[in-house]
Amino acid sequence: MHLKICALVVFVAMFAGCKKAEQERTSSVTTQDFGKTEKGEALSLYTLKNRNGVELSVTNYGARVVALKTPDAHGNVADITLGFETAKGYEGANPYFGAIVGRYGNRIAKGKFKLDGKEYTLAKNNGENSLHGGLVGFDRVVWSGRAEDVGGVGKVTLTYTSKDGEEGYPGTLNVTVTYTLNNNDEIQIDYLATTDKATVLNLTNHTYFNLAGEGKGDILNQLMQVNADKFTPVDAGLIPTGELKDVTGTPFDFRKPTAIGARINDKDEQLMLGKGYDHNYVLNRTGSGLVQAARAEDAASGRVLEVWTTEPGVQFYTGNFLDGTVAGKNGVHYAQRSAFCLETQHYPDSPNHPDFPSTVLKPGEEYKTTTVWKLRTVQAAK
Numbered sequence: 001m002h003l004k005i006c007a008l009v010v011f012v013a014m015f016a017g018c019k020k021a022e023q024e025r026t027s028s029v030t031t032q033d034f035g036k037t038e039k040g041e042a043l044s045l046y047t048l049k050n051r052n053g054v055e056l057s058v059t060n061y062g063a064r065v066v067a068l069k070t071p072d073a074h075g076n077v078a079d080i081t082l083g084f085e086t087a088k089g090y091e092g093a094n095p096y097f098g099a100i101v102g103r104y105g106n107r108i109a110k111g112k113f114k115l116d117g118k119e120y121t122l123a124k125n126n127g128e129n130s131l132h133g134g135l136v137g138f139d140r141v142v143w144s145g146r147a148e149d150v151g152g153v154g155k156v157t158l159t160y161t162s163k164d165g166e167e168g169y170p171g172t173l174n175v176t177v178t179y180t181l182n183n184n185d186e187i188q189i190d191y192l193a194t195t196d197k198a199t200v201l202n203l204t205n206h207t208y209f210n211l212a213g214e215g216k217g218d219i220l221n222q223l224m225q226v227n228a229d230k231f232t233p234v235d236a237g238l239i240p241t242g243e244l245k246d247v248t249g250t251p252f253d254f255r256k257p258t259a260i261g262a263r264i265n266d267k268d269e270q271l272m273l274g275k276g277y278d279h280n281y282v283l284n285r286t287g288s289g290l291v292q293a294a295r296a297e298d299a300a301s302g303r304v305l306e307v308w309t310t311e312p313g314v315q316f317y318t319g320n321f322l323d324g325t326v327a328g329k330n331g332v333h334y335a336q337r338s339a340f341c342l343e344t345q346h347y348p349d350s351p352n353h354p355d356f357p358s359t360v361l362k363p364g365e366e367y368k369t370t371t372v373w374k375l376r377t378v379q380a381a382k
Ligand code: BGC
Pocket: 095, 096, 106, 132, 238, 278, 279, 315, 317, 321, 343
């Protein structure tokens, strides 16, 4: 009898333990107030958490990634993206932390392009060039947002209508961006857009990653691998010259995992022009599906980030213009090279390079691209 009671007690305890573990592993979706813009527009913060404890926070101000918290090889969780804790930070001066960049990611030379015989003049915000959509790009507008749980998977959907003529671009453009965090620790970003007049479009996400954790030093020892035999060299204004240059024998060859800092100070003309890596890579691909663009690894923590995309290029940027003036989350000032960006995209200045893959979107067509960030771990170095 006594034995039977003991067995029952053990069984009940085990059942309760399993239930608790199951609850801890449940995914969740929350929507919180994220303050107001200076103009008084209400902002939200959407947080998706998956069963493995990965947590993605996104705001509808610029459709930005505000935080990405992920465990390392030992289970220690850190936020691996630069940014701020409040909306005020994002409204202040900052280099597109976490933002969706549009209409046109990266530069358009002299802020001009021709389409169907007509010349368009864009807002210039980078010397004589237009960068990342102009003075008020998609990173500085309020999107409509909603977060939901779709069969145990968290999803944030953001939409924005860009008016005909906004920042000089033709056509009313309807854009939808969705972030989905699945239980394989993958964040899928889907971009959709339609227009009512021919326009050019190149959307990307400008998250700054530090796999050791934001504010935890520089990224120079982190390993980078980029799946590209060629890149697009630039001129002094960081506009592509038009050449697709072979990376062989140059500091731009990342076909094998290489420390970001291993060659960054080489006396190489392109590195000097970019003050480090700030270049578009021509991805090796066959077909138009998802390919692995890049893989980054922090041996110390064991964190790995793989970036997959349907896009033809990726801008590898090593935070060269971060200069310690901006204090981010936890008050840490972000120094030069304290993060890297992998901005999946069409090549910069494509509207002025007929040889580059086209960025023209016409009425009746659908702009549709996908990028996936896969979070992984490998055994951490001792
Ligand atoms: C550009 C850099 C620029 C940075 C922040 C990158 O995409 O290539 O030149 O400084 O964004 O604006």
